[in-house]
Amino acid sequence: MAELLYFTGTMDCGKSTLALQMDHNHKARGRLGRIFTSHDRAGDSVLSSRLGLSAEAVEVRGEFDFWDYVVGELTHGGRIDYVVCDEAQFYSPLQIEQLARLVDELQIDVFCFGILTDFRATLFPGSARLVELADRMELLQVEALCWCGERATHNARTIGGEMVTEGEQLVVGDMETRDHEPAYEVLCRRHHRRRLTQARARATLSPEVLPFGGAAS
Ligand SMILES: Nc1ncnc2c1ncn2[C@@H]1O[C@H](COP(=O)(O)OP(=O)(O)O)[C@@H](O)[C@H]1O
Numbered sequence: 001m002a003e004l005l006y007f008t009g010t011m012d013c014g015k016s017t018l019a020l021q022m023d024h025n026h027k028a029r030g031r032l033g034r035i036f037t038s039h040d041r042a043g044d045s046v047l048s049s050r051l052g053l054s055a056e057a058v059e060v061r062g063e064f065d066f067w068d069y070v071v072g073e074l075t076h077g078g079r080i081d082y083v084v085c086d087e088a089q090f091y092s093p094l095q096i097e098q099l100a101r102l103v104d105e106l107q108i109d110v111f112c113f114g115i116l117t118d119f120r121a122t123l124f125p126g127s128a129r130l131v132e133l134a135d136r137m138e139l140l141q142v143e144a145l146c147w148c149g150e151r152a153t154h155n156a157r158t159i160g161g162e163m164v165t166e167g168e169q170l171v172v173g174d175m176e177t178r179d180h181e182p183a184y185e186v187l188c189r190r191h192h193r194r195r196l197t198q199a200r201a202r203a204t205l206s207p208e209v210l211p212f213g214g215a216a217s
């Protein structure tokens with residue numbers, strides 16, 4: 001029976017790597033799939049992982065219709081056994097519903113990967129719809145860590161190391177801090193609530209109370 005699966009976790013916990021591995025494993029068994037993504041850091045129409053792997057992908061824009069795309073491919077003689085959908089938090093609720101329809105009506109496996117919540121700890125609309133519709137959700141096993149050593153559960157947006165809470169929901173970015181440019185840092189809930197980023201902790205806490213001797217980079 002086909003399934004709609006949602007693999008989720010914070011930023012930088014290995015979701016895109018797993019997406020590429022899932023594609024590889026299914027392909028290796030002769031199954032045919034398609035890869036989709038949206039606003040990948042590496043650019044348009046590519047699914048990239050921080051481990052250096054990448055693959056061509058179909059870019060999912062606002063008007064993109066998964067049902068029309070797949071039916072079009074099948075009508076023209078194509079075969080699709082599964083789809084891999086990265087950065088699924090950026091898909092619209094309607095697009096998530098189209099994915100569920102592919103599972104139910106065409107028996108296509110749908111593997112989605114994405115973060116649940118934004119920099120304000122609010123669900124992305126696409127992620128919320130996935131939580132509502134997925135057959136199963138899996139939290140990635142590789143734990144991204146907060147600077148304090150606890151499991152990171154939240155995504156913070158930073159500018160110059162300071163956490164910000166104003167701005168657009170969608171701002172493509174990575175974990176390295178560059179002057180005046182938005183970046184991201186993963187934190188435990190306690191430190192996300194207190195807006196205590198690594199830079200702020202280093203500036204305000206004495207080295208004795210910082211974990212790892214204050215040396216975490
Ligand atoms: N130099 C490295 N050596 C080993 N693992 C790394 C390295 N750089 C990144 N990683 C791993 O890659 C993960 C990020 O992978 P990625 O698939 O890009 O994450 P996500 O899609 O969840 O943001 C990190 O959590 C880490 O485990």
Ligand SMILES: Cc1cn([C@H]2C[C@H](O)[C@@H](COP(=O)(O)O)O2)c(=O)[nH]c1=O
Nearest residue numbers: 011012115118119155169170171172173
């Ligand atoms: C928290 C948050 C993240 N984003 C963006 C930043 C990245 O481009 C992606 C997440 O990619 P990853 O592969 O999971 O690292 O999402 C955003 O636009 N808004 C946010 O609030």
